[in-house]
Amino acid sequence: MPFGEQPAYLRVAEDLRRKILDGSLPPHTRLPSQARIRAEYGVSDTVALEARKVLMAEGFVEGRSGSGTYVRERPDPRLVVRTGYRPGSGQATPFRQEQADEGFKGTWESNSFQDTATARIAERLGIKPGDRVMRTRYLYRTEGEPMMLATSWEPLSVTGRSPVLLPEEGPLAGQGVVERMAALDVVVDNVAEDVGARPGLAEETAVLGGVPGHVVIExxxxYYASGLPVETADLVIPADRYRVSYRMPVK
Structure with a gap:
């Protein structure tokens, strides 16, 4: 096939995608049947089927058991704002502070338990596999809607036997990593965030909504204190409903 020439199934998918995006095929409309696609575009059953598979993989359509394939509703993505630590925020956690800036009402639930570090987490925290960590799982909501899952790990060599052992309990419950570490005279001076995308796991999409395999932002x-990692976390956000927006000060 010459460079730049699309396979037939991609050309069909592109035209159907255009109709979805321009409103010719609005949300909840049934996608043309395989026979109709075959007749309208002059293609084989195989091409028609592959075009439908492309749209389903891209999240533009969804199958409904015993009914057919329908155009999915695609709401305008809302923002998940990332601004980094800002001093003087009072009792607000970073999540609550950032979402308040956008006028949203954010809440969360969490649970913490002691665990052992896997090889992956140990490498990120600069500790040995099997070392003890505090693992905390979070579900964040914006105006009642699940919008982010997070799992954090803190080395017990830093927080063990201290008032801030549990991130969401004690005198600094919910204050965030910077404030909690400061109570131990550990000064957090740097944070690194690596952003990627991947298919969502079944257990993630079951909580966040959506279909397993749909893309999530990870x-x-x-967080570092003088080069020492004091907390690491994985944040998972549904890519079809949210967009991550970074607001970084210029110093």
Missing amino acids: IRRT
Whole structure:
């Protein structure tokens, strides 16, 4: 096939995608049947089927058991704002502070338990596999809608036997990593976030909504104090409903 020439199934998918985006095929409309696609575009059953598979993989359509394939509703993505630590925020956690800036009402639920570091987490925290960590799982909501899952790990060599052992309990419950570490005279001076995308796992999409395999945004965040990692976390956000927006000060 000459360079730049699309296979027939991609040309069909592109035209159907255009109709979805311009409103010719609005949300909840049934996608043309395989026979109709075959007749309208002059293609084989195989091409028609592959074109439908492309649109389903891209999240433009969804199958409904015993009914057919329909155009999915695609709401305008809302923002998940990332601004980094800002001093003087009072009792607000970073999540609550950032979402408040956008006028959203954010809440979360969490649970913490002691665990052992896997090889992957140990490498990120600069500790040995099997070392003890505090693992905390979060579900964040914006105006009641699940919008982000997060799992954090803190080395017990830093927080063990201290008042801030549990991130969401004690005198600094919910204050965030910077404030909690400061109570131990550990000064957090840097944070790194690596952003990527991947198919969502079944257990993630079951909580966040959506279909297993749909793309999620994954942020791998690590807080440092003088080069020492004191917390690392994985944040998972549904890519079809949210967009990550960074607001970084210029110093």
